[in-house]
Each structure stands twice: as C-alpha cells, then as structure tokens.
Amino acid sequence: MADIQPIVMPKWGLAMQEGMLAAWHVEEGATIAKGQEIADIETSKIANAFESPLSGILRRRVAGEGETLPVGALLGVVADPSVADADLDAFVAGFQERFAAEMAARATEKGPEPETVETAAGRIRFLKLGEGDGTPVVFVHGFGGDLNNWLFNQPPLAEGRVTYAIDLPGHGGSTKEVGSGDVGAMTAAVCAFMDAVGLKKAAFVGHSLGGAISLDLALNHPERVHSATLICPAGLGPEISVEYIDGFMTTSRARKLRPILEMLVADPALVTNEMVEDVLKFKRLDGVEAALNKIASATFAGGRQALQLTDKLGALQVPVQVIWGAQDRIVPASHGQGLPASIKVTLLPDAGHLAHMEKANEVNELIKAFVGD
Amino acid sequence: MQLSRDDLLQAYRRMRLIREFEDAVHDEFSAGNIPGFVHLYAGEEASAVGFCMHLDERDAIASTHRGHGHCIAKGCDERAMMFEIFGKKDGLCGGKGGSMHIADLSKGMMGANGIVGGGPPLICGAALSAKTLKTGGVAIAFVGDGGSNQGTTFESYNLAKVWNLPAIFVIEDNGYAETTSSSWSVAGSQVDRGKGFGMPAVQVDGSDFFAVWEVAREAIERARGGGGPSLVHVKCMRYYGHFEGDAATYKAPDEVARYKATKDPLMLFRQRVTEAGLLDGQALDAIDREAKARIEQCVAEAKAAPLPTEKDLLTDVYTSPY
Amino acid sequence: MSKKTYRQAINEALRQEMERDERVIIMGEDIAGGLGSPGEQDAWGGPLGVTKGLMPKFGRDRVLDTPITESGFIGAAVGAAATGLRPVAELMFVDFFGVCFDQIFNQAAKFKYMFGGKAVTPVVIRTMYGAGFRAASQHSQCLYPVFTHIPGLKVALPSNPYEAKGLLIQSIRDDDPVIFFEHKAMYDLEGEVPDEPYAIPFGEANVTREGDDATIIAFGRMVNFANDVADKLSKQGISCTVVDPRTTSPLDTETILETAAETGRVVVVDEAHPRCNMATDVAALIAQDAFDKLKAPIKMVTAPHCPVPFSPALEDLYIPGPDKIEAAVRAVVGKAH
Incomplete structure (x- = not known):
C-alpha cells in the first residue's frame, strides 16, 4: 500500500x-x-x-x-x-x-480568523498568527488597506513567533472613528492596541502610511519597538501621488478604479477583479468615506505629506530598514536616498508600491533576517 | 370650548377668501385664461374651514380633485395657488401640478388629488407618522360622495380602525359624483358605513359652519386623545358644475339657486353672528372687501407672471441626481 | 464578513437601518405574524421568513402587521413617507401590484414633481418576484419593467446576498420611492456579506465578468445564470463580459454601452415577458447609440409571451435558463456547440 x-x-x-x-x-x-x-x-x-x-x-x-x-x-x-x-x-x-x-x-475547530479588541482608541480588528518565543511582529498596512494586505507575509513570518496584522482606525473591521486622523492619532491607536493585547514590544513592519506610523513609533516610543521595517513608507519626503489618493477616494465604479489601483504595482496584471471589488466593498462601509477623508486631509492634503521625519532620523535608537519598489508611483523611491548610513535601504527593481505583495519572498527574507529570531 | 371673536373673524375670512377665489377662477376659466381642468369648491366652504379651524402645523389633510378650499383652509398661500392654477413658474408647485395637485407639505396639506379615493390611504400614513413620532397630530381625508364608494376608502376605514389611528374621514356629499346622484350611487348610508367599521360616525349639515365646527371638534379631540378614527358625513352643495365647462344639466333647474338663497354657508354665518351680536356687519363687510381685493390682486399678478421654461421640465423628478 | 443567505442579508439590512434610524418602520401582511391570534407571535416573519425576528426586537409599533389590504397599507406607507417616517412596506408578491398600483405610480412616484419639488417620499416597497417556485400565473411574474417605466420611481434588482444588503440599505436611505425586487428563488442563495452596514449606489452597474467575445447584460436572478454560462464558455474559448445593472431605474447606460461596444456582440437576458421589457429597452439603447460597434445582431433571451405556467414541465420551459443563454451567446459569436 x-x-x-x-x-x-x-x-x-x-x-x-x-x-x-x-x-x-x-x-x-x-x-x-x-x-x-x-x-x-x-x-x-x-x-x-x-x-x-x-x-x-x-x-x-x-x-x-x-x-x-x-x-x-x-x-x-x-x-x-x-x-x-x-x-x-x-x-x-x-x-x-x-x-x-x-x-x-x-x-x-476554528482556523485562524481575525478577532477584535476594544482599546483606548476604539475597536481594533487584528489577525494573530503563530506562537513561540521569537520576537513578536506587528504588521501595519497603508492608507485604504487592511490586515489582508499581509496575506503573503504574515504566515511565513509567523513561524516560531507571535505575529499581529492590524486594521488601523478607519480601515477594515476597526472603528471608523479616526480622531484627528493624523499619523500621531494612528500611532496612539497602535500603542492602544498593544496595551489591549498585552504586547510590550515588537518588531514593526509598516507599509506606506503604516511605514510612517512605524517610524513615528520608533522615534517616539523606542521602548516598544524592537525594530522597524518600512516598506515604501510615507514620512520621508514631501511627495505623494495626488492622482492616486483622489482617484482612490472618489471613484466608485470598478472599471474606473482598476487603473487607479494599477498605479500600485509594477505589473498591472497583478490587480485582480477581486482586489478591485474588495476595495469598493471596503469603501462602501458606513463611516469609511468620512474616515478616509479625515486621514487624507490630515496626512497628505493636496498631495503633500504633512509629516516629515527625515530630519529626526539621527535620533533613532532602534534598528530601521527601508524596502522600496523601484517603480513605486505613489511615494517615490527617491525618498529612500540619502538616509543615514545606519538605515539599510533595499531597492527592489521590478516592484511598485505594493512591494511586499509583488516580491513577497524577497521581502519576507529581508524581514526575517532583520528581525532575527 | 367656544369660538372667540378672532376665531369668528378668521373663519369668515377663510370662507370668504375661498368663495372669492373660486368665483374668480370660474370667471378666468370662462374667459379662456386658465388651462386644463378645474373643479370648484364654492358652496362647500363651511366644511373645509369648520374642520381646519381645529388644526395646526402638526396635522395633515388630504384633499380631492376639488381641493382649492381645503388648501386655503389649511393655510396654503392663495397667491401661489392662483399662480399654480395659471401654470406659472412661481406657482405653489412650480406650475407642474396645477389645480388638481396643489399641495404644500410644509403646511400639512398633502395635496389635492386627481385620483378619486386617492387620499384616504395617504392620511392613514400621516396619522401613522403622528402616532409613531408622537407629535399629537391628527390626519383628515376629505372625500367626495364619489370617493366614498372607492375600495381605497373602505380599506382605509378598516386600517385606521385596526391600527387605532388619529384619522378622520370627512365625506363631503355634494349630491353628485360628476353627473351621478349620490342618492343612487351610495348603497346604505355613510354613517352606517362608518359605524360598520366600529367608528363613531355622524351626519352634519354642511351649510352650518357652527354645526360642522362642533362635530369636527369632537372627532379631532377624540383622535388626539388616542380614541381612534371617526367618520363625518357632511351634506353640502356645489355651486358650479363638476368641472368648469359642465353646465350641470343633470341638476334640478332651481336646485342651486334655492340653496344659495336659503342655505348659503356664508350667508348663514353672517346671520348667526350678527343676530347673536358676536360680530357686526361692518367688520364682515370689511372682510368681504379685503378678500375681493386680495383675489383680484392675485389674479392680476398671476396673469402677468412668467411661465416655466424648458429647463424646468426635468427638474424635481428625483431627489438625487438620476 | 461572513457567509449569509439572500434572506439573512435582507433581514440584516432592515435590522441595521432600524437600529440606525428610528424613523424606519416596516409593514406588511404577516411580516411578523400571529397578531391577535392565540398562538405563536412572530409566527412567520413574512411568508418566507425574511423579516423573522424583527418584531420581537423592535416591537409591534415599528413592525406593523397589516390586514390583507394592499391599497390601504401601501398608500399608508406612501403617506407616512411624505410626513416624516421612512417606511419599508412589503408587497408580498409583485403580482399583487394590481390592487395597489395607484398608490405607487400616481401618488408616491409623482409627489415630488407635481408638488414642485417640495416633497420627499422616502418609501421602500419590497416585493417578491420571479418564476421557479411552481407558484403559477399570479405569483410568479417579474413586472419590474412596469415600474421602470414610471418616472419618479427607482427600481432595484439585487442579484446576490451582497447586493441585496447594500442595495436595500441604499433604498432605505434614498429620498425617492424605491421598488426593491427580491427573487423568491434566491432566498437560500449564500454569499459573503460584510457584517457592517454599507450602501451600494444606484445606477452603477456591476461588471461581474470581463471577456472579449460577447457581452451579456442580465437582470436580477439572471445575472447568476449569465455568470455560470460565462464561466462554462470561458473553458471552451469563448470569453464573456457579464453586466449586472443592479438598478433598472436609474439605468447605467454608460456601462452598458461601453461593454457592448467592447465586444460588439450582445446578449440581453431578462426574465420578464418579451414585449416592452428590459431586454427590448437595453437592445434599443445599444442599437441606437452603439450600432456602429455591433458585429452581430443583438440577441434577447427572455421568457415567452405567455403567463407563467404552473406545471413544472411547462415552467421549466418558460424560464430563460442557462441553456438558452448559452445558445444565444454561441449564436452571436458564431460558434456552434
């Protein structure tokens, strides 16, 4: 047999x-x-x-x-x-x-499913994967994203450690109350989440707006940050694609949203119908439009990023690496140039703004090596 | 509860304004100045005013194709009404409704209605709103003797009763549905119909403002107090034809003239209040003059007012962009 | 997000809107059930259980069972909408519109226009439609073309549970009268439906499949048939675009014309009778405005011009099912089986 x-x-x-x-x-x-x-x-x-x-x-x-x-x-x-x-x-x-x-x-038996927790910043939805003594990892998505953006990253990183992918306020299954909507408010929400689940310190992996939030945490709450991996992050330069932000906010038809979302990736074929539909379904939820508007106007009104952290990088007390898709059309990869030598910058040639999805294996290896055990 | 001097003046003013309004519309229609269909309320003024004197902004009424009197009694602006009847842009409904669809929901006037029997279900809804939102409001459907035979009216009697709504059905029986006599078309009696649904129901002489006012008071107080719906059968007379242009040859030759001479509601009102010393003739004469002047002014302005234009054709179909 | 049936999605939409806005009430025949009766209350929750559980939660003041009196209560819903409530009335079967249509098309639909814009009538009429239940001629019709014909009304035809919840919430929040069509054969259809409230805008078609060879425009339940046909044919080298207009009034003519022009070969699928239905309407639209893009005559797949028959043997022939749709697609692309 x-x-x-x-x-x-x-x-x-x-x-x-x-x-x-x-x-x-x-x-x-x-x-x-x-x-x-x-x-x-x-x-x-x-x-x-x-x-x-x-x-x-x-x-x-x-x-x-x-x-x-x-x-x-x-x-x-x-x-x-x-x-x-x-x-x-x-x-x-x-x-x-x-x-x-x-x-x-x-x-x-239940497979891993997102849970919610009430925090000082309101309800936060998160997906917890993995167990073990390894350094815990928290994944923080970007503007308009959610915890599912880490689909290809969280499971491999969850070997031997606890990982959390969270929905920021205004996103996914989290509260649609976003306070002032600026990076500070989001950073406070992440701290509130850590308090609510009893997480003292973690390695952060943040994408885009989530990158700015992770960097803000590293600068202002170093005691909670083991390290920070910033993927195509906001916060390191003034430009951000106003075409993308406005298009994302105002487009309600799938066929018109698709070209907007295609700006996110180097290879437009990666944008599936499901991805477009999922974005539309998220945008239709009660409270989302107001929340996104508030965040957008507080963080990148008129296509200029409100928060500039480049000048403060010298004060960093925790390790930070930057990973950028060379073909990023949302936040230019040039923002990753000229950073202090202590910050490791990796440029992925065939990737756009969703580098962690487009080049998942390479990004996962970079994170694993950076976070260690 | 008694009518104050101000109430009496107000009641007479409203009735006289309706009469002047209808007489003027009759003249203007005859002169070819008004398009479409108009159905005039002259002769029935005590019914509309006798009920609406008890109402305020919480309350709603639904009317019939013969709606001008109900509109004025419920507080619609007579100038904008006249503009509407002339089909002018600044009419109460922008010239889009006309005589049969004059409405002003801000005044609780849910519309004249081109569909006979259209109103009773609507006021069940208005009464439901008042009950659900606890406004203390009541809702009244004015229905003709023709409309009293529509299924919608019977369905509304039943619904108002089983939901215990603050609703009142006022059957204004002017004797004719178009050309057909209510003595032939109505089986049984209006009052028995109401009682058959378990509602308090009474008949009242529609030439007598004070009698109407009193039965209206009872029905409206009952409704406001949670006592449910009522029916009132108002016997009255329309002075003009079913619509303008109808020579009313089906009526007895002296029928209207005899009623006008003996039972005209404005004449009876004047007799009652002057004989009782409640109002003097001079005050009433002044109201007559004012009403006449006001309506003449409304007609003159309506004639001179601009028509709607092509850009008005497609507005107001939907609330949101379509 | 979790799997819910079409029935559960509609129930959830009603519940969430009633929680959000106290002015939202629902009414209809036996939508709770058992009123005045000695036995179980909320006995039915509507004839197919769609509103079950709402009366115990919100009470009989906001979940109103009515006598069998469609003119009366549909008219009352319209009157209530014009005076401050946001009623959702259930017309059990759309076939019953014959005994209350005046209240819908002469009253609700026209208030805004006749009254010079100074009225809002935010009433929703939920109604069951469609064949497939062996319910025979007076309980199986589509009739949405009749309502689509009337200016002032909006008409929604949700094709799955996600659509049902989002379109019903939009219907309730809309300030115009909306006729909301629920296909009785879809109540047990399951799909992913977010737990949170959301609204799907009217007049924006959903392109459920993208293809190069033919464009299928389908309404209501027919969208699911069209999707199945498109999936089957895609394995055989025929790729289809499928368009679900979602609402027939307003109608997303832009997406219809755009997708028709892209393939140049069009099949319109409509469960309604063939004269003056959505298929003729859409076909005429395309013929008028995109004629030069057409590569083949438009095919219409509809029910035949006869009442809905009772016998299963006949009703199955009546319904414009996947086989007929497939044959029409093959005909327009010129590829026989």
Missing part, C-alpha cells in the same frame, strides 16, 4: 476552504510529472492551473469535473501499474473514511 499516493485539493491562501475541480487535463492511466498542470481548480477568489505535487501514474480520477470539494479532499490516486485494483479501491475507501472523520473534527 505504501506505493499508493493521494492527490488532494490544495489550499491556496488562508481563506480557501474549498475548491471546484473545473477540468482534468490528464486521463486515467497517464504518467504525470511533479509540476505538470494536471487540472484547473477554481476558488471564489482565484482560478488557477493545479500542478501535480508528485510523479507517477494517475490510476484513478476520484473527483469529477465540476465537483466542489473541501481542501484536503481526495482528487486522484497515483500508483504503480503493479498495484491491484482491489488495493486501490481499499485505499480510496480508507482515505474517504479518515477524511470524513477529519472533516467532522475540522467543523468544530
């Missing part, structure tokens, strides 16, 4: 619960190679070719085309020609029985 191997429904991204086997590309009895596209699988978010995780002869196609199955469900069976059909039947029967039991257990 050891030479019988299952092929199961893959898990693409944290949210995927089930997938639909849209089409098989190989017949029963075919020899398949690891990495070969053997089927199309669709989820609510993405459709993709499914690459075989192993090599061998596909003896059985257990899942039929058009069937929707949970993650981990049996799609097919790979085995040598020498294995008898009866053994294959027994393997499939045994797998299905175990899987049914596992599904029953899975129904009662």
Whole structure:
C-alpha cells in the first residue's frame, strides 16, 4: 500500500476552504510529472492551473469535473501499474473514511480568523498568527488597506513567533472613528492596541502610511519597538501621488478604479477583479468615506505629506530598514536616498508600491533576517 | 370650548377668501385664461374651514380633485395657488401640478388629488407618522360622495380602525359624483358605513359652519386623545358644475339657486353672528372687501407672471441626481 | 464578513437601518405574524421568513402587521413617507401590484414633481418576484419593467446576498420611492456579506465578468445564470463580459454601452415577458447609440409571451435558463456547440 499516493485539493491562501475541480487535463492511466498542470481548480477568489505535487501514474480520477470539494479532499490516486485494483479501491475507501472523520473534527475547530479588541482608541480588528518565543511582529498596512494586505507575509513570518496584522482606525473591521486622523492619532491607536493585547514590544513592519506610523513609533516610543521595517513608507519626503489618493477616494465604479489601483504595482496584471471589488466593498462601509477623508486631509492634503521625519532620523535608537519598489508611483523611491548610513535601504527593481505583495519572498527574507529570531 | 371673536373673524375670512377665489377662477376659466381642468369648491366652504379651524402645523389633510378650499383652509398661500392654477413658474408647485395637485407639505396639506379615493390611504400614513413620532397630530381625508364608494376608502376605514389611528374621514356629499346622484350611487348610508367599521360616525349639515365646527371638534379631540378614527358625513352643495365647462344639466333647474338663497354657508354665518351680536356687519363687510381685493390682486399678478421654461421640465423628478 | 443567505442579508439590512434610524418602520401582511391570534407571535416573519425576528426586537409599533389590504397599507406607507417616517412596506408578491398600483405610480412616484419639488417620499416597497417556485400565473411574474417605466420611481434588482444588503440599505436611505425586487428563488442563495452596514449606489452597474467575445447584460436572478454560462464558455474559448445593472431605474447606460461596444456582440437576458421589457429597452439603447460597434445582431433571451405556467414541465420551459443563454451567446459569436 505504501506505493499508493493521494492527490488532494490544495489550499491556496488562508481563506480557501474549498475548491471546484473545473477540468482534468490528464486521463486515467497517464504518467504525470511533479509540476505538470494536471487540472484547473477554481476558488471564489482565484482560478488557477493545479500542478501535480508528485510523479507517477494517475490510476484513478476520484473527483469529477465540476465537483466542489473541501481542501484536503481526495482528487486522484497515483500508483504503480503493479498495484491491484482491489488495493486501490481499499485505499480510496480508507482515505474517504479518515477524511470524513477529519472533516467532522475540522467543523468544530476554528482556523485562524481575525478577532477584535476594544482599546483606548476604539475597536481594533487584528489577525494573530503563530506562537513561540521569537520576537513578536506587528504588521501595519497603508492608507485604504487592511490586515489582508499581509496575506503573503504574515504566515511565513509567523513561524516560531507571535505575529499581529492590524486594521488601523478607519480601515477594515476597526472603528471608523479616526480622531484627528493624523499619523500621531494612528500611532496612539497602535500603542492602544498593544496595551489591549498585552504586547510590550515588537518588531514593526509598516507599509506606506503604516511605514510612517512605524517610524513615528520608533522615534517616539523606542521602548516598544524592537525594530522597524518600512516598506515604501510615507514620512520621508514631501511627495505623494495626488492622482492616486483622489482617484482612490472618489471613484466608485470598478472599471474606473482598476487603473487607479494599477498605479500600485509594477505589473498591472497583478490587480485582480477581486482586489478591485474588495476595495469598493471596503469603501462602501458606513463611516469609511468620512474616515478616509479625515486621514487624507490630515496626512497628505493636496498631495503633500504633512509629516516629515527625515530630519529626526539621527535620533533613532532602534534598528530601521527601508524596502522600496523601484517603480513605486505613489511615494517615490527617491525618498529612500540619502538616509543615514545606519538605515539599510533595499531597492527592489521590478516592484511598485505594493512591494511586499509583488516580491513577497524577497521581502519576507529581508524581514526575517532583520528581525532575527 | 367656544369660538372667540378672532376665531369668528378668521373663519369668515377663510370662507370668504375661498368663495372669492373660486368665483374668480370660474370667471378666468370662462374667459379662456386658465388651462386644463378645474373643479370648484364654492358652496362647500363651511366644511373645509369648520374642520381646519381645529388644526395646526402638526396635522395633515388630504384633499380631492376639488381641493382649492381645503388648501386655503389649511393655510396654503392663495397667491401661489392662483399662480399654480395659471401654470406659472412661481406657482405653489412650480406650475407642474396645477389645480388638481396643489399641495404644500410644509403646511400639512398633502395635496389635492386627481385620483378619486386617492387620499384616504395617504392620511392613514400621516396619522401613522403622528402616532409613531408622537407629535399629537391628527390626519383628515376629505372625500367626495364619489370617493366614498372607492375600495381605497373602505380599506382605509378598516386600517385606521385596526391600527387605532388619529384619522378622520370627512365625506363631503355634494349630491353628485360628476353627473351621478349620490342618492343612487351610495348603497346604505355613510354613517352606517362608518359605524360598520366600529367608528363613531355622524351626519352634519354642511351649510352650518357652527354645526360642522362642533362635530369636527369632537372627532379631532377624540383622535388626539388616542380614541381612534371617526367618520363625518357632511351634506353640502356645489355651486358650479363638476368641472368648469359642465353646465350641470343633470341638476334640478332651481336646485342651486334655492340653496344659495336659503342655505348659503356664508350667508348663514353672517346671520348667526350678527343676530347673536358676536360680530357686526361692518367688520364682515370689511372682510368681504379685503378678500375681493386680495383675489383680484392675485389674479392680476398671476396673469402677468412668467411661465416655466424648458429647463424646468426635468427638474424635481428625483431627489438625487438620476 | 461572513457567509449569509439572500434572506439573512435582507433581514440584516432592515435590522441595521432600524437600529440606525428610528424613523424606519416596516409593514406588511404577516411580516411578523400571529397578531391577535392565540398562538405563536412572530409566527412567520413574512411568508418566507425574511423579516423573522424583527418584531420581537423592535416591537409591534415599528413592525406593523397589516390586514390583507394592499391599497390601504401601501398608500399608508406612501403617506407616512411624505410626513416624516421612512417606511419599508412589503408587497408580498409583485403580482399583487394590481390592487395597489395607484398608490405607487400616481401618488408616491409623482409627489415630488407635481408638488414642485417640495416633497420627499422616502418609501421602500419590497416585493417578491420571479418564476421557479411552481407558484403559477399570479405569483410568479417579474413586472419590474412596469415600474421602470414610471418616472419618479427607482427600481432595484439585487442579484446576490451582497447586493441585496447594500442595495436595500441604499433604498432605505434614498429620498425617492424605491421598488426593491427580491427573487423568491434566491432566498437560500449564500454569499459573503460584510457584517457592517454599507450602501451600494444606484445606477452603477456591476461588471461581474470581463471577456472579449460577447457581452451579456442580465437582470436580477439572471445575472447568476449569465455568470455560470460565462464561466462554462470561458473553458471552451469563448470569453464573456457579464453586466449586472443592479438598478433598472436609474439605468447605467454608460456601462452598458461601453461593454457592448467592447465586444460588439450582445446578449440581453431578462426574465420578464418579451414585449416592452428590459431586454427590448437595453437592445434599443445599444442599437441606437452603439450600432456602429455591433458585429452581430443583438440577441434577447427572455421568457415567452405567455403567463407563467404552473406545471413544472411547462415552467421549466418558460424560464430563460442557462441553456438558452448559452445558445444565444454561441449564436452571436458564431460558434456552434
């Protein structure tokens, strides 16, 4: 039986619960190679070719085309020609029985889901992943983003440590009350969150506006900051794309918002329909428009950044690194030039403003190396 | 509760203004100066004024196609009304409604209504608003004898009763629905209809302002006090045809003339208050002169006022950009 | 964000708006149920349970069961809207509009215009429509084209749970009268719906699929059929744009014309009867304003010109289902099966 191997429904991204086997590309009895596209699988978010995780002869196609199955469900069976059909039947029967039991257990256990906590700054939603003694990491998204922006970064960083991705006030599932809406108010909210969850000190990873907030924390609350990784951060120069900010704020139609969001990335193909829809869905929530307006006018009215921290960098007491997409069209990468030598700056050539999503592996490695264990 | 001297002057002023207004509209229509349909209220003034004297800004009324009298009684601006009837831009409804759709919601006037029986369901809603928002307001539907036979009216009796609404149904029975006599078209009696729905219901002589005022007071106080809906059957007479241009050949030849000579509500009012020494003839004469002058002025200004233009055609269809 | 049914999304929208604004009340026949009866209160929560639980939460002063008196209570909702409340009235089946239409099209729709702009009538009429329930001729019609025809009314046709919640909240907040159409065959349809309140603006179509070969413009439940067809055909080398106009009044003519012009091959899918429906309306719009972009005649996929039949065998033939849509798309792109 050891030479019988299952092929199961893959898990693409944290949210995927089930997938639909849209089409098989190989017949029963075919020899398949690891990495070969053997089927199309669709989820609510993405459709993709499914690459075989192993090599061998596909003896059985257990899942039929058009069937929707949970993650981990049996799609097919790979085995040598020498294995008898009866053994294959027994393997499939045994797998299905175990899987049914596992599904029953899975129904009662909860996967990682965002939680909310009441803080001095109001309700904050966050996703906590990982456990262990490693330096904890807090991820802080940018203007108009949310904790899901760290989809590709938080899970790998969560090995051996606790990580938190938070929704800033005015964003995601957090309070839509943003106070003065400036960087100081956001920094205070992050501190309030840390107090509420009992987190004394963490390594910060901040993107864009979240970068300015992380830097503000590093300057003004160094006792709470182990280190700060700033990705395409605000706060290091005057310019910011007014075209992007205004377009983001005022556009309510998907087809018109898409070109605005494409400004975020080097390769426009990365902007999916789902991404556009998710932004629109966020903007439609009660209170979001007012919150974003307040933040925008307090932090970058008229396309000029209100907070300039460059002059204060000499006073930094904690390690800071900067990662920038060379093709950033929102906050120019030139803001990363001429910083004090103590600040490590990495320029990623084929990335735009969403460098942490566009070049997730490289960014993750840079963060891991910087934060250490 | 008694009518003060000021109340009496006010009641007479309102009734006289309605009469002058309707007579002037009749003349102007005959002269070809007013477009469309107009339905005149002359002869029925005591009904509108007898009820509306008890109302204030909390209260709402819905009217009929014969709505000018109800509008004036509820406080609509007679000058803007005249402009409206002439189809002018500065009419109460911008010239878009005309005689059959004069309304001023800021005054609690929910509209004359081109649909017979259109008003009763609407005032159930206004009464529901008053009850829900606890304003203490009441709502009145004026309904003709024609409208009294519409299903909407019966549905509203039922709804007002089961929801215990501060609603009053005033059946203004001028004897004719268009050409058809209410003595033929109404089965049973209006009062029994009301009682059949469990409502207090009375009949009143619509030529007698004081009688109308008194039954109105009872019904309105009951409604304000949470006592639910009532029905009042007002017997009255319309002096002109169903609409202007109707020669009213279906009426008996002397029917209107005899009523005017013996039962005209303004004449009876004048007799009552002067005989009782409540008001003197001079004060009433002064009101007559003022009302006549006021309406003449309204007509003159309405004639001279500008018409709406093409840019007004598509405004006011929706509240938000469409 | 969590999975909710179309029914739950509508219930949540009503609940959140009633919590937000005390002027919002709901009324209709058996929307709670059991009034004056000796047994269970909130017995139904509407005939299909859409308003269940709202009466116990908000009380009978804000959740008003009515007698069976559509003219009476629809008219009352209109009158209440004109005098300070924001009523949401439930017309159980849109087929019943025949006994209350005056209150909708002669009163609510026209107040603003007839009264020179000095009236707002923020009434919402929620109503069930559509075939597929074996409910026969008087409980299965679409009829939204009738309401779309009337200036002064707005008409919303949510195609899934997310749309249902956002469009209903917008309907309630809108100062104009809105007829909100709920397809009875979609109440158990599930989808992701944010827990927080949100409003979807009227007159902004949702482009649910983007393709190069054909543009399918579909209404209400038909959007789901069109999406399924587009997904199926995309695997066979035919890629379709699918447009959900969301509201038929106002109608997003800009997106319709733009997406029609992009592919030049158009299928319009409308569950309503074929004369003077949304399909004819949209087809005429495109023929008038984008004729030079068309590469093939426009195809309309609609119900036939007959009442909705009862027998399942006949009703299944009546509904413009995925097979008919697929055939129309294949016809406009010139690729047979």
